[in-house]
Amino acid sequence: MTSPDTRRSILYRMVMKDHVCPFGLKAKDLLTRQGYHVDDRWLTTRAQTDAFKAEHGVATTPQTFIDGQRIGGYDDLRRFFGKSVRDPEATLYRPVIALFAMTALMALAVSYTVFGTPFTVRAGEWFIALSMCVLAMLKLQNVESFSSMFLNYDLLARRWVPYGYIYPYAEGLAGVLMLSGALMWLSVPIALVIGGIGAVSVIKAVYIDKRDIKCACVGGDSKVPLGFVSLTENVMMVAMALWMMIAPMPMR
Template identity: 70%
Template sequence: MTATAAPAATRTEARSATVFRMVTDQHVCPYGLKAKDLLEREGFTVDDRWLRTREETDAFKAEHGVRTTPQTFIAGERVGGYDDLRRRLGKAVADPDATTYKPVVAVFAMTAAMALAASYAAFGTALTMHSAEWFIAFSMCVLALLKLQDVETFSSMFLGYDLLAKRWVRYAYAYPFCEGLAGILMIAGALDWISIPVALFIGTVGAVSVFKAVYLDKRDIKCACVGGSSKVPLGFVSLTENVMMVAMAVWMLFSHH
């Protein structure tokens, strides 16, 4: 038995949506823009309704018994906020508490590209020993930058596992400055007598601390390597940061002298 096609009006109604979002002189709701864009990319015709004042927004929320905007309606049925819309359309919704390696992957991918570009600009070819050295040095600088955005939060997370910081709290505050200084000097190829011992020291202490916390104590905690608010789990990637610093210091110690 052949299925009868749905009337055109019904199909059109099913692919229509209404988004109520806050748009005022002081605030344009970013999730409202995302909801509208997602619907349009999914082939929906969007009736874009603006809530132009706080009073209008509060009245809308009271009327529909919701706590937030935007609110999306599809074919007259309320779907909910942006995350609810993503679920309705079969899209993934990020778990704010889930661990992820994305920040570290982003850092290393960018610093690798920077190192290759710098090598090409300086020597006409991307693949050189300098590009390998610059990759580690650039990574140290970027990781230090992420920590320096909020040293207080970084230090609090760092104190949870670093062996030296637990004995001398000020080391938790000094660490990102030391990492950044060593990275900058390595990029410049200057003052090896400072950069090499600094990188060797903080890298060794860090590697021992991470190894003890993860592989001996079996602790399940977050890493402070990309700043104190990250969801990166303490483990192999954290160990890699420290091993890279040690390897760079040892390489410079023998290759530059």
């Protein structure tokens, strides 16, 4: 790597009237943060972009050059600076961690607003109900994709395919009703049924059959492995349903 007083780079990126390449912006920002002067060269038409690609034998832009050497695109630039590059096929727990962290904080915030303290029994109930709602929302973004992944392991969906389409709506309905404390005669059975079937399905697929498959819990395009996360989702639903059957309900 060049010395600090001579660190210069050339960046070719698409900047057009109807399109500004986001990876070009990221590459420029990364170079600047690494202390490089950026000779920012815009490719302002498709023809100019295609000609640049043909000249340098590359398939994509942006392209960065340092000391006359082509470094490559944004991911290549990150590697050049020793930074991590996400593997699109890698297992990811971050979406699930972010989801449960946010629903927990939301539940604590609501509890503080209502009771003046975040730490209440109702906060725990709201956490589970909110998690059910958000998980259902993620599934509902693409029900077709979710149902296809769900059919890989759910015992009822394999016998009755429409259940794969019904599940996210049922989970969302149960979550909303449990959040409000209304119509427990409906929300409790729904949560018990879908949570119970889900838990048994995960246990069979993962811990008995030892299958290595992806979980549909956060939608149909997730890289979360089936196992603890999906089992937790289903156990929470069952636990919430049982709790609402036996707990005192001053606010319901």
